[in-house]
Amino acid sequence: MTAPPARKQFTVEDYARMRETGILTEDDRVELLDGEIYLMSPIGPVHVALVNKLNRILGQQIGDQGIISIQNPIRLDPRDEPQPDIAILAPRDDFYASALATPDDILLVIEVADTTLTYDREQKLPRYAQAHIGEVWIIDPSAQTIEQYTNPVQGLYTNRHTVLPGENVRAQNIPSISFTSDRIF
Template sequence: MTSLPEWMRPPREEGWFADDLDHLPEAPRHTELIDGALVFMMSPQRSWHARVVTTLTSTLMQQAPEGFEVEREMTVRLDRRNRPEPDVLVTRSTFDPDRTWHAPEHVALVVEVVSPESEHRDRTVKLRKYAEAGIPHYWCVEEESSVPVVHVYELDRPTGVYAPAAIVRGTLERVVPFEVGIDLGALVPRKSR
């Protein structure tokens, strides 16, 4: 067994802090910080996942009204020890080409496209952490017979947890955080026979 590269060693006994991610140029792309631990996407990304993220980002960009920005794979600094990277996010921030993360109070929607490697984090850990940070909308996109199915959650402010709002197959129509209509079947091409 080879030793860990020096950059993988936590800089302090308490582990990593959110700001440390900006000083790890050797870290692989899509490195997240969850509870002070670095999380890497170790398995290769599937075409299905990449296509859903790309087409969903593009579709939301086309439908977003003025005052909203849509980005993909940008971290959200939830607190000092948590900086997850949603697949897609919608913010009320103005575009800043030097930005490396968003503050949760500027995030209107986070979207996670579930993959085998991330299913536990996407369905439980991130669901809880995004709600605790006050992000009002969360979509968890699952694969069902190669077609996207969206589990829609809205933040219940009095309890501070997400309430399931819908499980959507076919066409996703929402009025929050802005009016959107998405043909989910069109996000991924059908398998050729």
């Protein structure tokens, strides 16, 4: 009888020490999910364009109601520190200089899934639900859809709405965010 090799589970503190000591550098595109370090996919032109379009639209609509955080880490719990493409955070005077955003700070998470649709749905979405992030959007450029997930209960989103081309998307917790999907595709 053989056993699979044991895996080392990391905490966010372990992960931070790896960055501080140079084991992981700023050039390493990685994130911590469920205690494991995942390599993130390279960012291509479609991804860049969608994030830039969303940043412009959201910035025009949100004003001082929140902080738009682009591809920065958020701390969900002691074993999860993902880097969503966009996170809308509650306003804070220090703009999160003193500590990373935690679930109570996060109003909306957006993942652009040009090459990561399965990973975003199967790995990241459950972590967001377990952390009670109230709303997550997964943008699928190939299908030109926005999957809108709300109402997390016991680690699962109980509501999923797919915004089709030409339809309007409205953030549940940020009423000022509303636009047609055609503006980004």
